[in-house]
Amino acid sequence: MTATVVRCEGLVQVYGTPGQEVTALRGVDLTVGAADTIALLGPSGSGKSTLLWLLAGLLQPTAGVAEVCGRRLSDLTPRSAAEMRLREVGVVMQNPGRNLLHNETAAGNVMYAQRPTRRSRAVKRRRTADLLDAVGLAKVARRAAGRLSGGEQQRLAVAVALANGPQLLLADEPTSQLDHRSAAAVIELVQAANQDLGTTVIVVTHDPAVGTAFGRTVTIRDGRVGAEGHAGEDYLVVSRDGSVQLPNEVLEAALPPGSLARAVPTADGVQLHRVDREGS
Secondary structure: OOOEEEEEEEEEEEEOOOOOOEEEEEEEEEEEEOOOEEEEEOOOOOOHHHHHHHHOOOOOOOEEEEEEOOEEHHHOOHHHHHHHHHHOEEEEOOOHHHHOOOOOEHHHHHHHHOOOOOOOHHHHHHHHHHHHHHOOOHHHOOOEHHHOOHHHHHHHHHHHHHOOOOOEEEEEOOOOOOOHHHHHHHHHHHHHHHHHHOOEEEEEOOOHHHHHHOOEEEEEEOOEEEEEEEOOEEEEOOOOOOOOOOOHHHHHHOOOOOOEEEEEEOOOOEEEEEEOOOOO
């Protein structure tokens, strides 16, 4: 049986103060196995980045259960969460500058990320050179990270996150500032980490190329998992309260908001039949 790297049950995240709360996640259920590759899809404001921040241990969940690499996140202190990110979980923030030491060189950033490992300095240097070459930054290895362009910083952030060969990689829009060629290089690097090291990958993206590059897609809508995609086909996800989020094309064509419907069990599942207000 495949080991579970991420498990969420009824995960809720609420921001704000009493009377001014904003609910970002409304009971997310999600299981991710070892070496899975997942693209988190969904409109802006749907809760994708919030989910990623929770899994990285950068937020404490308001309610529900979230476990990462066998650790229950609600039990982590800020120090133990930082230790988890240092050794087991690589994180790429949406703003790449937040991932980097701006006064350190590109090579120095990747070297510094490897400090928890027991690798020799020669091995660390070789790993650094390989990663920078993979993301097209070998020529700027000695340039300070703060002097790199936004796209270069984004590529460097991915290299830094993968430096230790993490068990789990969490990346928020890692290709958003990249041209097609650079984005392809980043995707290839992430795929290589998955295939060669068994790294589990969860990426938030609006880039269709990223979504199709990974084995599974998970669509977040209104703070819940609304759909999952496997082998190019999308499936609805039934929430723990029995609700499902129907695709917009179904809502517009057959069941507009406010419609009455009858759920009819069948041998294969359930059919929804629209009825008028008289129930016929």
